[in-house]
Amino acid sequence: MTEAARSIDVLLSAYQPHALEQSRERALDYVRRLLNDPFLKQSDLYGSTVDFLAAMEQEGYCANCPGLGACKYRGLRWAVSGESLFGRQVLVAGIGNCSDREKHELQKKTEQLIKTSKIPDAMERCSFETFQTVGDPVIRTAKGLAMACVEDGSSLILGGGTGVGKTHLAIAMIQELTAKGKSAVFVPVVEILDEIRAGFDEGTAYKIQQAVKDADCVAIDDLGAQRKDKSWVDERLFSLIDARYRSGKQTIITTNACSMSQLKEMLGEHGTRIVSRLTEMAQPLFIKARDFRTRKNVQQKLPVGRNRNA
Ligand SMILES: Nc1ncnc2c1ncn2[C@@H]1O[C@H](COP(=O)(O)OP(=O)(O)OP(=O)(O)O)[C@@H](O)[C@H]1O
Ligand SMILES: [Mg+2]
CATH class of the missing domain: 3.40.50.300 (P-loop containing nucleotide triphosphate hydrolases)
Structure with a gap:
């Protein structure tokens, strides 16, 4: 979870708990749809809601990929994945290279x-x-x-x-x-x-x-x-x-x-x-x-x- 995301969560829960609840529902809906699993619960999601919503927002953008050169995320992509934390399986949203950026990095590495x-x-x-x-x-x-x-x-x-x-x-x-x-x-x-x-x-x-x-x-x-x-x-x-x-x-x-x-x-x-x-x-x-x-x-x-x- 990024520092900025953590701060947003803290602010929302202090001043707009209702808005935070709505965001969490939207994030859960997104992950259920993404993983095709309607039985997922809030407790299965670990980390900031903002990170899951970032992944959701990026999904549509990446579906119409403008190419690495024009990408507003510079080829960095949010993705939801499973992790084992404290002996429990949870879902986290993390950022990494998209496949285009990975190819580009591999090409640069190969040239080197x-x-x-x-x-x-x-x-x-x-x-x-x-x-x-x-x-x-x-x-x-x-x-x-x-x-x-x-x-x-x-x-x-x-x-x-x-x-x-x-x-x-x-x-x-x-x-x-x-x-x-x-x-x-x-x-x-x-x-x-x-x-x-x-x-x-x-x-x-x-x-x-x-x-x-x-x-x-x-x-x-x-x-x-x-x-x-x-x-x-x-x-x-x-x-x-x-x-x-x-x-x-x-x-x-x-x-x-x-x-x-x-x-x-x-x-x-x-x-x-x-x-x-x-x-x-x-x-x-x-x-x-x-x-x-x-x-x-x-x-x-x-x-x-x-x-x-x-
Ligand atoms: N089967 C092959 N097909 C195409 N080119 C070959 C083949 N075998 C050898 N050559 C070419 O012949 C030349 C000599 O081959 P290479 O340098 O690999 O031999 P080597 O077994 O290492 O010999 P040396 O013991 O003298 O070092 C090279 O130009 C190589 O590209
Ligand atoms: Mg030789």
Whole structure:
């Protein structure tokens, strides 16, 4: 209940008790009609009568919605909902975003998330739509699994040789999750470690690491390609993956390793501990397929009119 509504109720009950009674009757009639329940009682309504009447007044206005830009309520909408208060079910009138404003807020959030997702401009074209299965059952399985992980929020390790589409699929997943309003970040392993290293002096390293730890989903690209000659690299990497493991948040890994034991070898000092965590938190899929980059070259040479996906 707003302060203003509370004051109006107090004034009415002190100086015009009859008017207050009439308002309460109107509010009850409205809620009975709204919920199609003629047996509701005054005691089922909790909070200020003014709030319920505000919801009633707005109902007609919103039925002829003028659009968010012209809305006199700026997309804020009174709504009646059930709540459990002091162990009793009551009805309250509260204010929230209407569906148009919610859509607008989600769009704003998505635009912001796209900026922070760190997907390189040249890779923005990588989506599930642009990922071709090229008649290869292994590629089809990889795509299906990546799409399923977007739906159920589970983690995934995509391993295999060069050019088989691991990074493409990881970016497609990040873009889909971002479009759903999740904070999802694409992190090339070499770059993020360089950034953390460079940020040590300016104190930004902590912020970068925190952002990677906090995101709903993180795709760590090219795990195993990091520098092998610095022990701080191994420590940072372990710390990032351990944080993802402990939070239970969705993590996508791409790597050139073709098995978990090969990945362990590629991860240096903390290889055993990292792979132990990854094995528990994510499903691995090692893709054996042709390098799409060479396939593309062949396709580009095909005369126009021939089936490029064959
Ligand atoms: N099935 C596919 N359909 C469409 N494009 C693909 C497919 N597979 C790969 N590509 C394209 O081929 C190029 C190489 O793919 P990608 O970068 O995903 O390979 P990768 O497996 O990550 O290789 P690397 O191990 O070298 O990093 C990219 O331009 C990508 O968009
Ligand atoms: Mg790659």
